[in-house]
Amino acid sequence: MDSASDQKNLGNVIGGHKANLHNPNTSEEAKQHSREVLEELGLETGSYTSGPSSADVNIVGKNPGNVAGGYKATLHNPNVSEEAKERAQEKLEKLEKMGAE
Template sequence: MDSTSDQKDLGNVIRGHKANLHNPNTSQEAKKHSKEVLEELGIETSGFVSEISGPDVNIEGKNPGNVAGGYKATLHNPNVSEKAKERAQEKLEEMGAK
């Protein structure tokens, strides 16, 4: 597979997981999985998954470096809203990450 195809496939994966988070017929377990996949890809999910994670995301059992990396990626992503960037910055400060 060439890199163009890989990028299109990744785009489809991202769109599928985002759709899953908005689908009222999807289980909470499936939504949690989609949220985790998107965050591993550095995509901010706090704007549309509050019903899953609540206002304070619990990182227990997760690699704090990966979580911080996701928030840092959010800060540098030009496609992320300023509100999401502010939240990511707050979370990094709460974690003590630089």
């Protein structure tokens, strides 16, 4: 991503594909395309029959740089469990693949 507007647009793209997966009037072919796009971005699509995963909700509609900063803070916080640090590292890697940094 080259600019802040590109990052905002990525959030809109992700949101549009997620909405497509929930739309009962959308064809299965269109839903499959949306799943493929979301998976290419490193987002899980298996939970979309019941709604987006909590990890995805944390990213969409927010400033990816701030989200990444929160995950980095988690990694350096001595009061956070190792398990939480591992999850934060995984999410941070997903964000980096999406170009949030």
